[in-house]
Amino acid sequence: MKRxxxxxxxxxxxxxxxxxxxxxxxxxxxLIVALSTDEFNWNSKGxxxxxxxxxxxxxxxxxxxxxxxxPEVAWDQKATDVEKYDVDIFTMGDDWEGKxxxxxxxxxxxxxxxxxxxxxxxxxxxxxxx
Numbered sequence: 001m002k003r004x005x006x007x008x009x010x011x012x013x014x015x016x017x018x019x020x021x022x023x024x025x026x027x028x029x030x031l032i033v034a035l036s037t038d039e040f041n042w043n044s045k046g047x048x049x050x051x052x053x054x055x056x057x058x059x060x061x062x063x064x065x066x067x068x069x070x071p072e073v074a075w076d077q078k079a080t081d082v083e084k085y086d087v088d089i090f091t092m093g094d095d096w097e098g099k100x101x102x103x104x105x106x107x108x109x110x111x112x113x114x115x116x117x118x119x120x121x122x123x124x125x126x127x128x129x130x
Contacts, residue, residue, distance in 0.1 A: 002028030004089045005081060007072055009036045011049040013059050016115035023112050024091045025065035032085055033060050034072040044075060082106045 006024045010017055010033070025031040036045070038053045049056065053071070060069050070081070082090060082103060090103050094111040103109050 001030055002088045003030045003032065003086055004028040004091060005032040005034060005085060005087045006091050007034040007036070007078070009041055009045075009047075009049060010056050010060055011051055013056070018063065018065075019115045020093060020112060021060075021063055021065040027089050027091060027110060030067045031065055032068045032070060032081075032087070033066050034070050034077075034081060035060060036072045040071075040073050079103060079106060 004024050004027045006020070008017075008020075021031065021033070035053065035057055036049075038049060041047050041049055051059070057069050060066050070085075078090070078100065079102075081087065083106065087107050089108045089110055090100060090106075091110040091112055092100060093114040095114055097111045100109055
């Protein structure tokens with residue numbers, strides 16, 4: 001079984017997220033999503049999510065492409081997760097291109113194209129204008 005892992009906040013879930021998850025799942029047989037916790041988002045990323053970790057986790061678990069959701073609590077857990085979950089492919093959006101190449105000694109690293117016309121940041125900006 002080929003295991004794939006990806007990371008993200010997945011707040012204000014939209015079709016760009018679904019596209020990313022669909023393409024990530026197509027790389028293997030089992031997709032693990034490491035979901036940023038509320039504490040990690042606030043303490044390390046300096047942002048507050050609209051939906052709580054538990055709400056975002058429930059939404060991700062309802063998506064047919066997602067097999068498992070685990071918490072992301074630190075930037076440096078990725079190498080440990082790859083080993084712990086016996087991951088074959090690590091994937092992220094191509095806006096992170098090159099940032100995770102250090103994992104290539106443990107697994108294949110794939111950067112997927114993002115859906116260009118949509119992002120949670122853009123949704124927030126558009127809503128703020130109304």
